[in-house]
Amino acid sequence: MSSEALLIDELLKRITAGEYQLNEKFPSENRLAEEFQLPRITVRKALQHLEGRGYLYSVRGKGRYLKPESESIHLHLSGGESFTDKMLASGYDLKTVNLFSPDIEINQENQTYMLARLRYINEEPIAIHQSYVNVEVFPTIQNDAPTITSMFAYYRAHGFHHFTNNGAVLSVQFPSTDEQELLKCNNILPLICLESQTVCEETKKILERTCILYRSDKFKYRLR
Amino acid sequence: MSSEALLIDELLKRITAGEYQLNEKFPSENRLAEEFQLPRITVRKALQHLEGRGYLYSVRGKGRYLKPESESIHLHLSGGESFTDKMLASGYDLKTVNLFSPDIEINQENQTYMLARLRYINEEPIAIHQSYVNVEVFPTIQNDAPTITSMFAYYRAHGFHHFTNNGAVLSVQFPSTDEQELLKCNNILPLICLESQTVCEETKKILERTCILYRSDKFKYRLR
DNA sequence: TCATCGTAACTTGGCGCCAAGCTGTTGTGT
DNA sequence: ACACAACAGCTTGGCGCCAAGTTACGATGA
The missing domain is CATH 1.10.10.10 (Winged helix-like DNA-binding domain superfamily/Winged helix DNA-binding domain)
Structure with a gap:
């Protein structure tokens, strides 16, 4: 060595x-x-x-x-509950910032629109939420995008009320320079990448494909 | 930047x-x-x-x-199934090496004995399994340790047949120099650390506390 | 004409030197 | 006696120089 x-x-x-x-x-x-x-x-x-x-x-x-060691947030990686609800239920001060950019356009190949949000807890950025929204189900998503902070709220406003996800895939990756700036972290901080699909329970339509990048140093994940 | x-x-x-x-x-x-x-x-x-x-x-x-990119192994992080069974079911060539050392003694404080195993797939080290075995349930574990490659087989040999685990906690950490040598990786390769307890379904006894360190570059994890 | 040896030009690896920033101490001026 | 300025000694940051290893080409000898 x-x-x-x-x-x-x-x-x-x-x-x-x-x-x-x-x-x-x-x-x-x-x-x-x-x-x-x-x-x-x-x-x-x-x-x-x-x-x-x-x-x-x-x-x-x-x-x-x-540096003082930051307290780890215990996050349950399971169920259809939204991240917002989980954090509020645990008493965390969660803030969400929409990372809208007019440059982002609909992906013609798979008919999705990427809406990104940055999540803060105690004023610190802890996760990037990327929702690839199904444009076929939400044709006005590109116009609606700048004002959205809760995807679930948006879906409820459009007549979808019960959601589930069909499993998730977890991997680990390093942040790009953009992600480093957003999450205020160094280039060797591992990010937990969680990919899943949100599906309407009644109609079985895929509403969005989700990719969440969590700072791995801020979370411990409980599995059922 | x-x-x-x-x-x-x-x-x-x-x-x-x-x-x-x-x-x-x-x-x-x-x-x-x-x-x-x-x-x-x-x-x-x-x-x-x-x-x-x-x-x-x-x-x-x-x-x-x-370097050629190595194929990711898809691992289900769920259920009471052993790691060995999951890998064999998926057709991987799994090998286990017992990392026995005579220096390791029983932890008097919590009455556990740490038995470590190194897991290989396709001749590459991919995970370190650390089992903190309950000495009160297995008083001869220290003597038995050098020959054990499957904990579940050891438990079955001692009259325990059905196991479950009471949830798991996943975190990310970097490898120590010892872990770097064992896993043949660099110091910035993130390791997935999965901690759980294995419990006998019938008697509800805690058989072991488990800590598995996976090379994060070798796995993608499916959650139910 | 072919083979071997030596040297030059390439490669990465180890470590140091100089620059930029901060702080504390000392000296000078009011 | 106090305040301010300058300098020295500390800190970390940026980048280069020299060492070690490999390869290719040219020259020389058989």
Whole structure:
């Protein structure tokens, strides 16, 4: 194993053992280089890796600081309940921002319109919701899109009242630069990608295909 | 956004668009530095990031090469079925290696014994199974441990025949150096961590607490 | 004409140097 | 005695230089 990898492990041990105070100065690159008898560049790479993972933040000229660990939100990955309802039921302060852009057009091939929303909890972005709405069922979706914050509310307004989803697929991916900006995260923060279809229980019509990108560091997922 | 981040995005676009041949030379650091008018060190960082994510591998003096993308295994995250049964049912060539070590002792605090197994598919390590076996139910587990490859078989041999689990919790973490060596992966490959308890249906005894670490790049997970 | 060896030109890898930012201490001026 | 400015010493950030490895081409010798 490389020196860098071993240093990362050792620093993680110390961090999880509580040896460093939150928001106080982490030992500098030079200090750690001296302590571990490693080149400063090796130490810097290890520290930058820990920054990438969200443990540290740095200010040029000042130093590096330990980030407070954010509390994980427990999310049930199951059932037809909307994300909004789940969060409200658990007492979280959820906010939704519509990421409408006039540039987005209907996908002619599969007749869907992509409507994206950014979800915040406690003023922090935690998920990107991408709904690929079935244009055949909702022909005016492109015009309606700028004002929508709840898809379920939109469906109810259009006469659909009971929903289910036919399973979901979960995978892990890294964020693109756009997603990094939206979610205010680093490029090595894994995102949980959850893909499913929302179906009307009565008519069995597919209303939308959904892709939700969750920051994996903000959630623990309960499975039934 | 930094130059490095934008370069990563652009190279990923090209990779997914199929612009590079598998196992053929990827453009060199100098070549890309010239093309994008960036310092070589910026290009190198971007390429090392892609290496970390598993897209590329490098040979000093020779060059960098695109790795073939491995097929994702679809795994159902549900039910009491064992991992072994699920993989065999899907036709995968699963192999299990017991990671027995005489150094591992019974945890006196919660009376469990940690038995770890490494899972291979097509000769590639894909998951680490850690079973924290209830010593009160299996007092001879420490002696039995070296020869166990199937926990369910072990339980059946001890008179337990029907199992369930009381939900599971899924989270994402990065591998430690030990886990990196076992799974033959880089330090930024996210691992899916699935924690659950295996319970005997008849007696309701907790047989084990399980923690499975899956390479997230090898699996897509189906939820019911 | 063919084979072998040496060198140059390519590749990636390891680590350092200089730049930019911040803070604390000391000296000078009012 | 206090306030302000300058400088030194600390911090992290950007990028380059030299080392190590591989390959291809040209020259020399048989």
